[in-house]
Amino acid sequence: MSTIESNLQSAISTARERLDQHAYEMVQRHFHESTGCPFWLEKKTSFNFDPLTEVKNYDDMKKFPLFEDDWLRGGPVERWKMNDMKDQPTYVFETGGTTGVPKSRVVVNDFRDDYEIFSDTLPDQYFPRGGNWLMLGPSGPRRLRLAVEHLAQHRGGISFCIDLDPRWVVKLLKKGQMDQVKEYKKHCIDQAITILTANHNIKCMFATPKLIESLCEGLDERGMTMTDTGITGIFSGGTEFTPQWTRFCVEELFGGPAEESGIFMTPTYGNTLMGLACSKPVTAAEKYKISYYAPQPRAVTEVVSFDDYNTPVAYGETGRVKLTTLTPEFFVPGFMERDEGEREMPFETYPWDGVSGVRPFHEIASGTTVGVY
């Protein structure tokens, strides 16, 4: 075994020990009467095991039933508040909700913690400290909008944002009103370009692939490019993030890799339940392959067999993405994402499993409506 391999093996072992310890501590916290939230304390009574004594490491998490996101629908939302955080200012973030009751997650500090950890992965050269941000994504009761604002503030900048109601867009798509969808997208891009051309010294941006593409088209119609806006750092996310799209974006929308165009883009994978998984650097040499690594030990992503959600697939094999969230204020033991992908090897920066080729889970893909963002 070479020194590099040996160092990596050691890092993998250390990360695993840290995850085991963290899993134990979080289970203790979430299932102890003094700290846990009413939902899990009540749920505990239906288990045929005692989480406080029988969950000693991450593997023991398999004893919990899979998390059902429907549990997050409807009130009282206070049942998710940790007993020792009752008096702290609390946010509620929603996901879904085009029709029916949306899923809600209460948050005290998690979004700040997640995005401060993520901030450490951003290169200052392209995401300059003190630079202002544009949040080109959904507004309303979403974690992402506030998280990006916190990220900007954490890095010493100010975040501008636009009005974008994704629920309305999904309704239009379901009704087949494509002209209205295009008009709405144009409305969003018009807002973005107005901000970008108003001397606000915006250097960084969050945008989804679709909105990056639309922004570049909108700029092109005005005889401008992304370079002209002054933006140098973009973080983005979404299942439309394919290697081919990334290549197109880098080569044709931005005019080349960061060293040539001066624009750096990093894909991310995340949602309201998890936080933010970062990607391994995406390069032309690796054919723009996108591999995501969860912010362990706060969250874990596994690629598991379609037939047995407790069994990881072999490296390189395809499976469904399983998410576990273990923060001091939110506990999700094994949630089956609506995505699938390939299991990726650990590497120096992230010495734990990753997932690549993320795309909608094939069994439900046809029923998924992908909106304007």
Next chain:
Amino acid sequence: MLEIPVIRWGKPYESLETTEVVHFNTGESIAKVHSANGGLVTRDMRTASKSRDALRQFSCAQLIEKIGQAADLFENGTLPLGDGTQSPDEFVRHQSASTGLPEHMCRSNMTKNSFVMRNMTEILQCLTRGLDLDILTRGYGMENRGVVVSYQAQTPVLGAVLPSNSPGVHTLWLPAIPLQMGLVLKPGSQEPWTAYRVASAYKEVGIPPEAVSLYPGGHDVGSALMDSCPRSMIFGSQNTVDQFSGNPRVQVHGPGFSKVFLGDDCVDNWEQYLDMMVESVYINGGRSCINASAIYASRHTLEIAQAIAEKIGPKEALGPEDENAGLAAFTVPGMGKAVWDMVKEDLKADGVTDCTEKYGDRLVEKERCSYLRPVVAHAESPQCPIASKEFMFPFATVVKCPQEEMLKAAGPTLVGSAITEDQAWIGQLTDATSIDRLNIGPIPTNRLNWLQPHEGNIIDFLFRSRAYQMSEARVAALV
């Protein structure tokens, strides 16, 4: 296995995403086709005018001559395709293997396409009503009756989202290049072959390659193409028709609901027209929008339905190489059964008789594909739901309906063949805006005369006739 790149204004582009085209019967991979993303199309369309500029280096007459040469290569030549070549026999085998059409039907569609390429002079003469094609190049000119006219091109390129089910429809976009308009095509996922072979033949005969772009890919590619091409055609379902109906930028080709109308003056002699009706229903595997899906008559309808059923009901699902194969395979898993389930429901309705029932099971399921054997139904009235259905296999309903109610009851009809000598009714048929192509006489619905426009004249779609006034001196200089 062939590897087929995206073509961006004549230049190959290797995508990081590919899809495999597989043989429907054996599962063998035939080709790896590179997939574009929608953004590529939008990006490329910014320079679409260069495509027309390149074509205008040649006169329409020169382009027509080159297309005539390309027709021979298309039909008989071994042409470059991706990282390999493709002979005519390979083309037929590839197309059959991916679409499920029997090979002899692929060969016949190949001949149809090359016929149109070879006869472009006559076709354009008819579609332009004898206009000097230089007028289209210049945008204005003097007609031979001594009047200044102007035809303004509405687009530098014609876009098309092509289907996988019927290779014959490619004839519709073939006139674009001789009209000096570039082509921006999204080939059907199961039928990339014709578009690539035409492009290859064009390149071989010296048509500027930068005039053609080919973007295989997903729905986002189709949407981007339709959004960014000022004029495009799309082939799809009734939903597609409804979505683009009334959009002047789009020529939409959906289900045909083609029909045969038997007039009261001829219906007693229906047996004379039996072969014509059978051909209209059965030819080309019943897959085309120009196949008849209904036959309207006021009497003898059950006898007509039974007679057609007797002719085509016993037809078996034969292998694609069999010269007698008349049915095309459903190559999408589960599709044959899904279609059959819909047909079965319609056959259960009151007033409907299944005339092919006695010829055995209709659904034939194989390991990797399925077939539907011909279905002929009889409907007591046009109100039976089955009377207004069309499916992608030999399927027709013979509908009992008084002649005076036929036009109202029949609904939209791509090809209507009316068998009658009744001049008053011929007048009503001629006036009926619900019928696109009207045949008077026992002409099978599938026999199209290419000198006639199809679902709108492509000249009117691509050019706008407008006023153009010039000083007398300039007019005199035109003469």
